[in-house]
Amino acid sequence: MMKQKVRIGDRLEFNDYESWLEEVKKRGADLLLEEHGATTYPNFIYASSEGKQRLQGNWSPTSGKGYVYEFLISFNTSRRKFLETRVAQKKGWVFKSSDGKKEYEVVQNEDSLKCTCPGFTFRGHCKHITKVSENLTN
Numbered sequence: 001m002m003k004q005k006v007r008i009g010d011r012l013e014f015n016d017y018e019s020w021l022e023e024v025k026k027r028g029a030d031l032l033l034e035e036h037g038a039t040t041y042p043n044f045i046y047a048s049s050e051g052k053q054r055l056q057g058n059w060s061p062t063s064g065k066g067y068v069y070e071f072l073i074s075f076n077t078s079r080r081k082f083l084e085t086r087v088a089q090k091k092g093w094v095f096k097s098s099d100g101k102k103e104y105e106v107v108q109n110e111d112s113l114k115c116t117c118p119g120f121t122f123r124g125h126c127k128h129i130t131k132v133s134e135n136l137t138n
């Protein structure tokens with residue numbers, strides 16, 4: 001069987017969409033952009049973050065191959081048409097910040113939980129994680 005993940009320099013090559021998606025999610029991609037040209041099928045699916053400014057990886061439905069970059073690369077979206085899908089974190093929980101202006105997401109990576117809120121970033125723990133772990137053990 002072909003290996004699902006191969007490292008080529010500073011990028012990883014995937015030949016399975018699910019594994020590709022899992023990897024870009026794990027690395028924080030929050031938006032999938034399907035670029036549509038003349039055909040019905042998307043030419044490429046891009047995984048972006050930081051408000052479409054950065055590219056985490058791309059998937060080619062035509063070749064059945066995808067790449068995930070070790071370092072985010074800048075992404076030029078001007079004059080291009082995309083169909084946008086917010087990345088649905090499979091094992092994720094979304095919380096609104098207390099002022100309701102932001103969303104934080106708790107994601108399960110293998111055995112550990114991670115949250116995108118400032119509390120978790122600085123202290124390594126937060127109320128969102130507590131809430132999710134309580135629900136998981138119930």
Ligand SMILES: [Zn+2]
Nearest residue numbers: 115117126128
């Ligand atoms: Zn949190």
